[in-house]
Each structure stands twice: as C-alpha cells, then as structure tokens.
Amino acid sequence: MNCSEVQASLVDLLYEEVAAEGRARLMAHVEGCDQCGERWSHLRVLSAAADRWSPPPLPRGIAERAVARVASERAREASRTCRVSPRIRS
C-alpha cells in the first residue's frame, strides 16, 4: 500500500467503512509513516472537535404535540368513515 492509497482511505477508516483486513493494513502503514500518521492524527482531532458541538437541550413537548396531531387526524378519519358508511349501505 502506498501513501496515496492510504490517504484516500483514511476518511473511510475514520468512519469504520473499511473491512477488518484492510483496516489492519492501513493502521500498519499509518503507524510507520510520518506523513500518513500525521494526517490520521489530524483527522482524529477533527472528529473530536466535531463531537464537541452539541445541540441545545431538547425543548419539551415536541413528541406530545405530534402525538396530538396524529390523534386528531385519526379522529377526523374515523368521523369521515362514520359519515360515509350509511350511504354505502343504502
């Protein structure tokens, strides 16, 4: 494996998209190559920095409002069914 092949695979390695055998070969190269080792280290710093971006606390009531909307849709559907049924029978 040469450096350009390794460099092209490091993002996939970071995101666990490389099969076990390929992963072992990549890591062996990374550990013995300053340039690829530096990029790998850089990618891990980047990943950790991205991890520190947290969303704000989840506001309360989103799921409850969605459940209420679904309930209201179900009620409307049920009411339509009731209105239509007598006509179907006649």
Add this chain to the structure above:
Amino acid sequence: MARVREGEQSALELLFARWEGPLFAFFYRLGCPPSSVEDLTEEVLVSVYRRRHRYDLDRPLAPWLFGVARLVWKDFLRHRGRELAQATPLEVAKELPSPMHDPSELAEIREESEAVRRAIEELPDEQKAAFVLRHYHSLSYEEVAQALQVPLGTVKWRIHEAVRRLETALVDARSEGA
C-alpha cells in the same frame, strides 16, 4: 413500527419519544433557524405516521426515517427560502474538554471546535446532510445513501469532500492561533 402500523397508541408515543431528540439535533446541525427546528421535528414525526405503510419492516428504521426528514427539510428550503435556512448565531459547544487541560490548551481546543462547527455550518447542504448523518447519527455510508436517495459513490464523495473542507478550516484555525 409494526405496532405503530397496527394503531397501537403506546408504540406511537414510544416511537416519537425515541426520535424527537435525534431529529431535533439533525435539523439544528443542518443550520435550520432555531425557531423552525421544533416545527420541522414535529412535522417529520407526523409524516412518519402518515407514511407508516410505506416503511419496509425488514429494513433498518433510521435511514428511512432520516429519508422522511430529508423530504421535510427539502420542502422547508423550497417554501421558506434559502435566507431562512442560514444559521443564526448558535451556541458555542457545550461539552468542554477535561479539566486536565491547562488554560491555553483549553483555549486552543475551544478555538478548534468553534472553527470546525463554523465550517460544518458553511458546508454545501448536500455535503452537510451526508456528514451530519454519518458523523452525528452513525449511519453507515450505505444507510446515508438510502436516506438521501443518492448512489453510494456520491455519499462517499460528499463525506470525503466535507471532511477535506473541515480539515482546511482546522488548519486555518491552528495557523491563526499560532
């Protein structure tokens, strides 16, 4: 999801409670205006219910559900205009590094995190969606492709390109801080 299809109320409540957080975080990180993030999250949950019969029970739920989120997001962008999708000032990362770091190292870590966050916000929409789904929601490339309805190679390219841009931002932040 099977129980939701059968109309079981408690299953619906569980499903919505399970996914409101990830969906909220998804829209937040896509840079949707804070005032719209809640509404978009709610809209996806209701859409998931409306589309429940289209979901293939043999397939993983997350890619399908984020696929619904993507449709709601696209619809939002179309109707509300691009200017609304621009991020308003967002809070700085809350998770601080361990207190083991010294103050100057801590400041450097903060600056790097901030630079990466800004760079994520500035990614083109499609790259941002792919990156957010992979990095923050742990979808595989294949699952991201399902969610975004694009070929696997496209997803791979978008994620590589997104990471390349973030790397550049990180290098710039380091050189400015040096």
